[in-house]
Amino acid sequence: MSDPTSMSSAVNVYKRLVPQPVRSAAATTVPAGVRRKVKRRLARTLSRREARLHRRALRRVRKAGLGHSERRTHAPDGRVGHVHTGLTADLARRLDHDLVTQALDAAEIPWFAVPALDDRRVCLAVDHKDKGAVRRVLRALLEEHTGYVVSVSPAGNDTGTLPGSHVKAWKHYGKAKVIRLTWLRTDPTENLWVGEEQGIEIEFWTTNTDLPTERLIGPRPNRVQRAVPSDAPGIEIGLDRLSGYCDIDGDLEPTVTLEDFDVLRLEEITFPVDAVLLWQHRTPWGEALLRAALRSLHQYAPWVDVVHVIAEAEPPAWLRADDRLTVVRARPGSEWYLHQLPDLADHFLLLRPGALLGRPSRPFDYFTPNGATRPRRGPWNAQESFAPWTRTAYTATGRVTAHGYAHGPQPHRAETLTRLAATGVTPLPLDDAQLSPIVPGTQPLDGVVHHFGHTTGLADPSGEAFVALHAALPGIGNQLERLLVRRDSRQIQLFGLGTDEARARGGTKAVLDFLHRYFPVPSVFEGDHHTDEADNRP
Known part of the structure; x- marks a missing residue:
């Protein structure tokens, strides 16, 4: 029989050629064997026709040279x-x-x-x-x-x-x-x-x-x-x-x-968005974190305009500076002064060491079409309510905070930082999260800036699931394997790669192996386009 899903199957053709009254009369006057014979011949004819048309279509596809892979x-x-x-x-x-x-x-x-x-x-x-x-x-x-x-x-x-x-x-x-x-x-x-x-x-x-x-x-x-x-x-x-x-x-x-x-989408972002990456640790695991961050942007945020690497240590030689990547030397604590960075777009994503994109993302996931940021909310508890950043945010705005902010890539605006600096707020000290023995709370800069932006109409906080893991966590290998298999987390933050406990338990090595498997494709920002074996050392 011919393919029943074909647009010219035997059943459809029989119904089109033979009117309903004739089909009804044939069902009572024409022997069943004769009807089956006619339908079988029609099916064979259509099957040959369909096969001929398929071969013709296949020749066209092959002639056009479509469908190539390694x-x-x-x-x-x-x-x-x-x-x-x-x-x-x-x-x-x-x-x-x-x-x-x-x-x-x-x-x-x-x-x-x-x-x-x-x-x-x-x-x-x-x-x-x-x-x-x-x-x-x-x-x-x-x-x-x-x-x-x-x-x-x-x-x-x-x-x-x-x-x-x-x-x-x-x-x-x-x-x-x-x-x-x-x-x-x-x-x-x-x-x-x-x-x-x-x-x-x-x-x-x-x-x-x-x-x-x-x-x-x-x-x-x-x-x-x-x-x-x-x-x-x-x-x-x-x-x-x-x-x-x-x-x-x-x-x-x-x-x-x-x-x-050809009209603007409701969620279409028309302004440029940059990315700022912090480089702080001149160690093999530090370089692995930087590579992974660059690869996550290359893989899951191709809409990023320019990547700015803020190097608080000697930048690695494999960084390839060009019109899409700049490297700027800075002192520790430079996050509070990013609005002074030359040629930085007003809207940018900030990725600290260990912050990664785990899934394809859109600018709309982090910014609204009118220019406001969409920072990711985090947990709120007694520790957060008494944190120094909470008091500083209240001092700058006169309003009490009601939630923390998530770890991982966070959206920022240079205008928000400029307005905050004009209030005379004293920048808070920023701890090194990769040397912290536990998963820290809200990052002080994020807490103060996002709360200030929310109260001034420059930020619209939203909630979204994120993953924050410490390298010294017992059984972290299972957690990382689950992330690798599912690939369902847009925001990932890794902590504690430089702690003695993480190195002793093998957590640092497990994280490095995870990064190499999760982000196997080199980014356009890597001059050597390969991962050194030294990156596998904790």
Whole structure:
């Protein structure tokens, strides 16, 4: 029998060619054996036609040279993955986008990008009339470059483990209004896997002629509008305008959308955001923390404009200063004077030693479109209420604090620091968290600055889960392994790598091993592009 999910299956063709009254009469007058024989011949004819069209689509895909990777491998769940050196989440997203759009272009199928509600994924729209052709070319693409397909609307996830080249993987396609294509990609170490939460979604838009102006109607809501004129002109637009997780580099290849979709997203950040990293420990574990912080920005925050390394010790030789990274020598306690840093953007992320991004992030996760920061709240207890930073915050604002602030990357504004300095507040001493025997409370600078920003309308604190671990914690290896397997924490903070207890218990070594596995891809900020064996020493 022919593929029942095909847009021209034997059942559908039989229903289209034979009217309902004739089918009813045939059911009572024509012998069952004759009816089965006719249907079987029709199915064989359609099966041969479908196979011929599939071969034609496969030739087009191969001629276009689509779907390249260094080699294939298998993910921990047994599915096929593709290995790419220098892989990042943003690179995987662009590889998927280019793969699908080039396949549609090869089949001469018109398409345009849509600003989907979930901007982790790129969404493309095609005409519902092209649904059969889309299926053939995408199945050929997934045969050439193994990936997976599921139905999004209506939901049908039971095909997610079947390679998209299999006919059974398309069993929900006939009724699908939106489908998702995913490719699993990894780096050569196979420690980093990307693709499960990304992929390309394809919506099938229909034409509506009820009004004088013909319109295209989407199958689901998006961030702009569901209906657009069918004659709306197409324009080129950067992927960063469709997804907050994308690189803002204007030199990258754009995509195509309709002019009606070229509007600001509600959560779109239009101002530049820098990152400030503190370098304090000229030790192997100190360098490992700096590498990991740079790699976390490279992997999970490609929208960061310039990275500023504030070096309170001699900077490592492998740091590659260029137009995207600057190195500034400073004295201890320089955090209180970051607003005096030359060429620093007004909005920036501050990463102290041990602060890491663990998942893809957006500028909107840390800033509001009107420019306010969104600092992460932390626990509040008696120790926090009597901490020196609480008294200082009250002195500067006249208002009592009500919560602490989380460890890990925190957003700041140079304007907030400038206003705070104008109040005459005396900077508090800042302890070295990597030498602390316990997980400390709210970092004094964060507590004072964020509370001051909140009371002056420059900050809007929000809550989000974060992970803070001390290297001397008993059983820290299990905690780190859980982080590595799940990769579900956006904010990570590691403490105590320089303590004697952590070195004696093997916690420092366990953290270094974790960092090398969690961030295996070198960043563009590393001049040597490799990790020294010395980094493995505690």
